[in-house]
Amino acid sequence: MKYTPRQPESNVNVTPTSHLREFFVLAGGLLGLIVAVYLMLGLAVDLMVPHISIDLENKIGVHFFQSVDGKDADPQREYYVQSLMDDLQERCAKLPYRFKIHVREASTVNAMALPGGHVIVFTGLLDKVSSENELAFVLAHEMGHYAHRDHLRAGGRAVVLMTFSALLFGADSSVSTVLGHTLNITELSFSRKQETQADEFALETINCAYGHVGGATDFFEKIPKEQDPGKFGHYFASHPENRRRISHLNNIIRSRGFNPAKRKPLPEAIWNSIP
Amino acid sequence: MYDLLIFLTLIAAGYSVGTLLEKRHYRSIHKREKAFLYLPAVTMKTVDYPEEKIRSAELVYGSVVISIDYFKKILAGLRNIFGGTVKSYESLVDRARREALLRMKEMAGDATVIVNVRIETSTISRKANQEGVGCLEAIAYGTALTLEK
Amino acid sequence: MIITNIETVPGKTIVEHFGLVSGSTIRAKHIGRDIMASLKNLVGGELKGYTQLLQESRNQAIDRMTEHARQMGANAIVNVRFSTSSIAQGAAELYAYGTAVRVR
Numbered sequence: 001m002k003y004t005p006r007q008p009e010s011n012v013n014v015t016p017t018s019h020l021r022e023f024f025v026l027a028g029g030l031l032g033l034i035v036a037v038y039l040m041l042g043l044a045v046d047l048m049v050p051h052i053s054i055d056l057e058n059k060i061g062v063h064f065f066q067s068v069d070g071k072d073a074d075p076q077r078e079y080y081v082q083s084l085m086d087d088l089q090e091r092c093a094k095l096p097y098r099f100k101i102h103v104r105e106a107s108t109v110n111a112m113a114l115p116g117g118h119v120i121v122f123t124g125l126l127d128k129v130s131s132e133n134e135l136a137f138v139l140a141h142e143m144g145h146y147a148h149r150d151h152l153r154a155g156g157r158a159v160v161l162m163t164f165s166a167l168l169f170g171a172d173s174s175v176s177t178v179l180g181h182t183l184n185i186t187e188l189s190f191s192r193k194q195e196t197q198a199d200e201f202a203l204e205t206i207n208c209a210y211g212h213v214g215g216a217t218d219f220f221e222k223i224p225k226e227q228d229p230g231k232f233g234h235y236f237a238s239h240p241e242n243r244r245r246i247s248h249l250n251n252i253i254r255s256r257g258f259n260p261a262k263r264k265p266l267p268e269a270i271w272n273s274i275p
Numbered sequence: 276m277y278d279l280l281i282f283l284t285l286i287a288a289g290y291s292v293g294t295l296l297e298k299r300h301y302r303s304i305h306k307r308e309k310a311f312l313y314l315p316a317v318t319m320k321t322v323d324y325p326e327e328k329i330r331s332a333e334l335v336y337g338s339v340v341i342s343i344d345y346f347k348k349i350l351a352g353l354r355n356i357f358g359g360t361v362k363s364y365e366s367l368v369d370r371a372r373r374e375a376l377l378r379m380k381e382m383a384g385d386a387t388v389i390v391n392v393r394i395e396t397s398t399i400s401r402k403a404n405q406e407g408v409g410c411l412e413a414i415a416y417g418t419a420l421t422l423e424k
Numbered sequence: 425m426i427i428t429n430i431e432t433v434p435g436k437t438i439v440e441h442f443g444l445v446s447g448s449t450i451r452a453k454h455i456g457r458d459i460m461a462s463l464k465n466l467v468g469g470e471l472k473g474y475t476q477l478l479q480e481s482r483n484q485a486i487d488r489m490t491e492h493a494r495q496m497g498a499n500a501i502v503n504v505r506f507s508t509s510s511i512a513q514g515a516a517e518l519y520a521y522g523t524a525v526r527v528r
Contacts (some may be wrong), residue, residue, distance in 0.1 A: 004443055006443075009495050315444075361452050367511075
């Protein structure tokens, strides 16, 4: 038996292929899959949310609240905002929640509605508002989310999706981590329709509380001057663009014959004591 | 957003550097395979040489641990969802085996033939079977026979 | 192409050999099959989906090894061995290797 040294012309064990193309095809497929799952989950959550009792929500709310870290800052203003919220609830928006305001030290101009009636208000927002009516509108807006239970819809999807992705790829896989981050970004925000509905709820509420709607659009009118809405992060990214939002509010004010009148100033003693 | 940016950078770096390194490795493999073409490695236990002509028989082996790049790892992860041939890992195992064979031949030196060659691969990572470091070891071993001139 | 896993091809003589030839393939099963298999894992028994998948992959590995041998100018492969290993999570590698020879 003799040996004939020879080399094969081609490498049979490696498929000649473009990995880059495969990557884009598969990533596109995965994206399609996620969108499909997301839509399906949306339907499921919408069906489920009306059946979640307030009691159960309060229990879940504790976990959500604990996941937002930070200390309660500024007890004076917190007390004031809390009493404003309680007043609104008692007189005009009868919601089956016990709202608890948490003021958090952050420059973000933002407020968050968490399950269980925990409303987080950042000091950045408190520094921006200039009248009680304006602040009341923002609070009533958050109450609007509770009235329509948007916070559960948003949170519900996030929770179910994260569970799903962990199941699919394993909790610690790199794909899952990246997916988790991208999902978080989209999940923290409400849809435009939900925001518009909350705006309408807020308008009704402050009209009931003050007898007029003065100051309702003040907050949104400030925003474009301060900062580009795109840079604001999730709150304003999904809140309808301010121009559109203001004109929508003004339309309602006109058609319902609401009375835009003088604003009530914020309590000087509390607001001016801040360094 | 920040995390996504890091992820994309890692993928891009993995792709460009990984492709470059793989090309270089293949060039080196081709060169050395040509140089070692005179030394056959076979899986048979016996080759019909007269026994009195065999001067020495010696165990030879070569091994290598080789890692996948980040881009290909992600690609394999995607492929894992849809199923099918994991093409991105093919070149990894191919390179590992050929490198191990070459190192075995290097150890054999001026032998005439290497018989009863076996090749084994194993993954060595933190958790066996789980998403871990993403590397594998290939080992080739056999008996090198040296004939009298 | 004659493929055996013994030293010779019975009834024929090996006249020439070309060294090692090999074929490998790596396959992943899709997520649906994974989920079904994990359910089956509760009760045990044959995982038909996996058996079929591995069989297909092994056939492909043999095809690749045969192609390798053909390119060398061989007409038989002797002393073939198989090995299976899991390279990554959920992906299995099938490997076949042997010695390419010419028989008469």
